[in-house]
Amino acid sequence: MNPGSPEPAGVLTVDLDAITANWRTLRDLHAEAGGGETGAAVKADAYGLGAAAVAPALAAAGCRRFFVAQLAEGMALRPLLCSSHGPGPTIAVLNGFPPGADEDAALTPVLNSPGDIAAWSGTGRGAILHVDTGMARLGLSPAELEALAEDPSPLDGLRLRYVMTHLACADEPAHPMNAAQAARFAAARARLPAVPFSFANSAGIFLGRDFASDLARPGCAIYGLNPTPGRPNPMRPTVRLAAPVLQVREIPAGTPVGYGAGWTAQRPSRIATVAAGYADGYLRSLSGRAIGRHNWQDVPLVGRISMDLSAFDVTDHPAIGPGSMIELIGPGNSPDQVAARAGTIGYEVLTSLGARYRRAYSAA
Numbered sequence: 164m165n166p167g168s169p170e171p172a173g174v175l176t177v178d179l180d181a182i183t184a185n186w187r188t189l190r191d192l193h194a195e196a197g198g199g200e201t202g203a204a205v206k207a208d209a210y211g212l213g214a215a216a217v218a219p220a221l222a223a224a225g226c227r228r229f230f231v232a233q234l235a236e237g238m239a240l241r242p243l244l245c246s247s248h249g250p251g252p253t254i255a256v257l258n259g260f261p262p263g264a265d266e267d268a269a270l271t272p273v274l275n276s277p278g279d280i281a282a283w284s285g286t287g288r289g290a291i292l293h294v295d296t297g298m299a300r301l302g303l304s305p306a307e308l309e310a311l312a313e314d315p316s317p318l319d320g321l322r323l324r325y326v327m328t329h330l331a332c333a334d335e336p337a338h339p340m341n342a343a344q345a346a347r348f349a350a351a352r353a354r355l356p357a358v359p360f361s362f363a364n365s366a367g368i369f370l371g372r373d374f375a376s377d378l379a380r381p382g383c384a385i386y387g388l389n390p391t392p393g394r395p396n397p398m399r400p401t402v403r404l405a406a407p408v409l410q411v412r413e414i415p416a417g418t419p420v421g422y423g424a425g426w427t428a429q430r431p432s433r434i435a436t437v438a439a440g441y442a443d444g445y446l447r448s449l450s451g452r453a454i455g456r457h458n459w460q461d462v463p464l465v466g467r468i469s470m471d472l473s474a475f476d477v478t479d480h481p482a483i484g485p486g487s488m489i490e491l492i493g494p495g496n497s498p499d500q501v502a503a504r505a506g507t508i509g510y511e512v513l514t515s516l517g518a519r520y521r522r523a524y525s526a527a
Contacts, residue, residue: 183220330374
């Protein structure tokens with residue numbers, strides 16, 4: 164490197180056109196099934212891709228309902244949406260927030276417990292009521308719902324915008340939990356005030372008319388993950404991640420590479436050390452399993468992934484040298500495929516993407 168030149172780092176390229184196209188595809192599918200609006204989950208920094216760029220692009224495409232997990236996420240997002248697109252978009256905070264935390268109508272708390280309802284009762288503020296129909300996480304339990312149905316006075320003075328629930332097994336269309344949750348949610352809504360309801364996540368949109376609602380809440384499919392596992396991915400890919408080769412070393416047969424000497428060269432080899440490791444979200448569980456790509460050809464990862472570095476066997480790729488870029492995620496090596504090699508899911512791959520990558524966004 165020349166003095167003063169930028170430090171070599173990976174480049175994460177995010178295709179905003181593909182993200183908005185995916186959202187429109189989901190919106191249209193939901194409408195065809197008889198559903199109403201389609202929002203967008205942009206929690207966890209838009210699944211690791213950058214909410215500050217992704218959410219305004221989705222708003223420009225027509226999305227008006229956004230979902231985050233934490234209040235801080237909503238507060239950071241609010242000025243980006245409202246300043247650029249007027250007061251129309253609303254942001255629901257799935258984990259809820261305490262009364263008085265914010266008086267802006269753009270932020271809507273999700274009420275997950277009787278305590279949440281009591282805290283907001285009589286405020287006149289808009290809110291979303293969450294009913295648990297099978298996840299056993301957040302939301303009113305069956306007993307809590309029963310008590311509220313018998314005495315709905317805690318809802319007095321609340322402007323319920325939606326009643327929502329969350330599907331547990333939507334990515335398995337034949338799973339009996341899907342029909343069970345649909346029946347439980349219908350029964351719950353019949354005992355609550357008649358307000359719009361929100362049901363399907365990404366995979367739920369593909370379950371058809373029985374899972375359509377006034378507001379769908381897709382997340383992973385917007386970002387290119389496959390909402391229909393076991394079938395071809397109907398979504399467009401949205402990300403490419405490439406990292407630079409820092410050094411290429413020629414080693415004789417019998418030379419171990421990396422921590423723990425877990426991989427040993429079986430032939431004279433060329434090893435490329437790449438500037439990406441588990442501190443960058445390139446998961447350590449990919450050690451010995453991952454591939455990179457260079458000029459559309461697979462390049463095997465060897466040895467353990469360390470905090471800042473990974474090693475690839477480039478013996479059969481003589482053109483690769485210092486400064487070459489190894490693609491870690493991209494065509495032929497999607498986030499879902501990377502996840503399968505790591506023994507995890509595409510969500511974790513995307514949301515683990517580190518802050519040290521230089522991010523480049525296409526215009527949407």
